Amino acid sequence: MIHRIPDYWRNLPVYLQLKGSVCKKCGAKYFPPRKICPKCGSRELEVYDLPRRGKLLSWTVIRYPAKEFEKFSPYVVGLIELEDGVRLIAQITDVKEDELKFGMELRATVRRAFEEGEDGIVRYTYKFVPI
Ligand SMILES: [Zn+2]
Structure with a gap:
């Protein structure tokens, strides 16, 4: 049971700290964060604090x-x-x-x-x- 705690804490940045992602190419913003921008197809997205x-x-x-x-x-x-x-x-x-x-x-x-x-x-x- 204890071994599950690390998984939970690893997910905290997204669920608790309200992180989004912003496309470095076209500036589109997403929540939850994405790895590929649906707007321009770029893979250069940066996680940021919403x-x-x-x-x-x-x-x-x-x-x-x-x-x-x-x-x-x-x-x-x-x-x-x-x-x-x-x-x-x-x-x-x-x-x-x-x-x-x-x-x-x-x-x-x-x-x-x-x-x-x-x-x-x-x-x-x-x-x-x-x-
Ligand atoms: Zn984009």
């Missing part, structure tokens, strides 16, 4: 999630546009449903993920909260 602030473009309140997430419902999942234009989907927390507004400013924060892994290790993930 901005941790953005605005809310749309959201959904999940009331009937998959069985393993039932105890967390309802929860909010939003489409967020980061300051550099990269869009991603993430859970939004620390906000009431009726306080959600289009274009509201959000920032990324690290929180305990929904579920513990099958090995019982608590996972962390990024979630977005109002500024």
Whole structure:
């Protein structure tokens, strides 16, 4: 069981530190990071730190999630546009449903993920909260 921990930590740069990739040729940005640019075909992409602030473009309140997430419902999942234009989907927390507004400013924060892994290790993930 312990041997699985290194795998988890190795994945942290992507899942927790919010890394994207930017094409050195055409400047296109991607999240999650890509190795080949779909726009221009270049393989010269560089990993970079995504901005941790953005605005809310749309959201959904999940009331009937998959069985393993039932105890967390309802929860909010939003489409967020980061300051550099990269869009991603993430859970939004620390906000009431009726306080959600289009274009509201959000920032990324690290929180305990929904579920513990099958090995019982608590996972962390990024979630977005109002500024
Ligand atoms: Zn490109």
